[in-house]
Every structure is written in structure tokens, then in C-alpha cells.
Amino acid sequence: MTLSPETKDWIAAQTGHPVRDEHLWTAALTHGSTGEDFDYQRLEFLGDRVLGLSIAEWLYEKGGDTEGKLSQRLNALVSRQSCARVAREIDLSAHMRLGKQARADGGLDSDNILGDIIESLIGACQVDHGFEVARALVRKWFGDAVEGRAGRKKHPKSALQEWAAGNRRKPPEYELLDRSGPDHASRFTVRVSVRGVGEATGEGDSKQQAETAAATAFLDQHG
Structure with a gap:
């Protein structure tokens, strides 16, 4: 299974780098409902950790807050709702691979699925391009939220x-x-x-x- 030219261009525009491992990114966009022998879950596991570390480092750099407040902000920023908001802002649903029933059930607009695939894409970026590029992707996607601008521009x-x-x-x-x-x-x-x-x-x-x-x-x- 290969990515469409539009999806490859979209990924490259998000990361600033061309896709190297096409199967990797295909897996990152694939929900289990497709019946394929691969999906996003392993990449989501990795991306969740990369996201958490990238945001934690960012909040630490900004300084000023106690450990308790830093933890509260981190939890809010990496929440499923926060990730789903990013997904909608970048029009992720246009590139996701879901089975027919999952689509019919509204999966393309599910906070859980959108949030999971945001994390799997971060994981794919880590594997394909390394931590520096993955961290830059996180800072691009979550900048409004970290800088307190989230919600000013509604979907x-x-x-x-x-x-x-x-x-x-x-x-x-x-x-x-x-x-x-x-x-x-x-x-x-x-x-x-x-x-x-x-x-x-x-x-x-x-x-x-x-x-x-x-x-x-x-x-x-x-x-």
C-alpha cells in the first residue's frame, strides 16, 4: 500500500522533509478497522512519549512555574482533546485510512482516533527523521496551545x-x-x-x- 501524492506532499509540508519510509507513514495513518495487518498503534506508543518529552522540555525552558503547575499544563497539552484539536487544524481526517464501518460511525471526527493518529505521526517522524525533526513538528503543531493562543481561532x-x-x-x-x-x-x-x-x-x-x-x-x- 502506497501513499497518494497528495498525502505525501501533505506529510512533507508538515515535517519539512520528504517521506523516506512510505510504509511507516502509511501505518501511522491506518486505523485497525481497515483489516490491514498493520496499523498506527505501535507508532502511537512511541509518539506519545516523544510528544510528552518535547512538551515537558518546552515548558521547562519557559520557566516560572512550580513542578505541580508544570505537570498540570503538560497533562492538558498532551490530552486527547488537545491532540484532536491539532488534528482538525491541519485537516488530518483527509489523509486517515479507516474502514467503511468506522467511517460510517463518525471515526473521521472522533477525538480518540484523531488524537491517536497525531501521536502516531509524531512517532513516524521520530523513526523516519529523528528526534530533532520530531520535536520541531511538535513545536509547530502545539505552539498556539503552549503559548496560550489555543482556542482563539475556532474550527x-x-x-x-x-x-x-x-x-x-x-x-x-x-x-x-x-x-x-x-x-x-x-x-x-x-x-x-x-x-x-x-x-x-x-x-x-x-x-x-x-x-x-x-x-x-x-x-x-x-x-
């Missing part, structure tokens, strides 16, 4: 849901309008609507990416 779908609630509207409804192209290079078109307000459409390489684009377009029009 478009979350922002739209909050906008609808704030305007006393029902939650946004997403509808898949079109899927075209082969399985390995599908293109999705999604419409989002908020009853009594309007609608917008978006396109992407995954249903989640198209939903994000549609939410962004709606907020641009009505936000």
Missing part, C-alpha cells in the same frame, strides 16, 4: 455551531451533494444550511474537508 464547524446557537437557530445541517472521482482521489461537495438563515456549499478531498469549507463559506456570508 469553522465549531464556530458555525456556536454562531447558530448564539442566534437562537437550530444546529447547522450538512448534506452531501456530490462525490466524484476514484476512491483514492474522490472529490466531495457538501451543503450546510441553517434554517431561517441560508445555506452555503464547499468542496474538499474528504467529506469532512468539504463540510469545513462549507462552514467557512457560510460564516463568510452570514457571520
Whole structure:
């Protein structure tokens, strides 16, 4: 199994280095539901430790806090929710490999799966490029959180849901309008609507990416 050119380019853009071991990165993106004889779990084990060490070192460098406060910050920064937030910011779901049932069950937007694969990618980076590159990747992905900027820019779908609630509207409804192209290079078109307000459409390489684009377009029009 090989990576698509788009995924290879995406990985290279994240790490700043070309993919060397393609099977390694394929495993890092593969959920057990695919039925493959490999998945992300071993790389997640490694990536979890690399993430923890990288963040701990970073917090130590910043100084000022007691050991207790450092531990609290570390636990929050490496939490499943924190990792899933990073995953959504970098559009990880467009590159994940899940089985049909896991996709149907919402696995592409699961905090647990997104967080696990963020850690497995860090593990793959460690194996493919070494600790210095893996640490740089962690600092790139978690910079906003460590520097206290996390949450200032919400994910478009979350922002739209909050906008609808704030305007006393029902939650946004997403509808898949079109899927075209082969399985390995599908293109999705999604419409989002908020009853009594309007609608917008978006396109992407995954249903989640198209939903994000549609939410962004709606907020641009009505936000």
C-alpha cells in the first residue's frame, strides 16, 4: 500500500522533509478497522512519549512555574482533546485510512482516533527523521496551545455551531451533494444550511474537508 501524492506532499509540508519510509507513514495513518495487518498503534506508543518529552522540555525552558503547575499544563497539552484539536487544524481526517464501518460511525471526527493518529505521526517522524525533526513538528503543531493562543481561532464547524446557537437557530445541517472521482482521489461537495438563515456549499478531498469549507463559506456570508 502506497501513499497518494497528495498525502505525501501533505506529510512533507508538515515535517519539512520528504517521506523516506512510505510504509511507516502509511501505518501511522491506518486505523485497525481497515483489516490491514498493520496499523498506527505501535507508532502511537512511541509518539506519545516523544510528544510528552518535547512538551515537558518546552515548558521547562519557559520557566516560572512550580513542578505541580508544570505537570498540570503538560497533562492538558498532551490530552486527547488537545491532540484532536491539532488534528482538525491541519485537516488530518483527509489523509486517515479507516474502514467503511468506522467511517460510517463518525471515526473521521472522533477525538480518540484523531488524537491517536497525531501521536502516531509524531512517532513516524521520530523513526523516519529523528528526534530533532520530531520535536520541531511538535513545536509547530502545539505552539498556539503552549503559548496560550489555543482556542482563539475556532474550527469553522465549531464556530458555525456556536454562531447558530448564539442566534437562537437550530444546529447547522450538512448534506452531501456530490462525490466524484476514484476512491483514492474522490472529490466531495457538501451543503450546510441553517434554517431561517441560508445555506452555503464547499468542496474538499474528504467529506469532512468539504463540510469545513462549507462552514467557512457560510460564516463568510452570514457571520
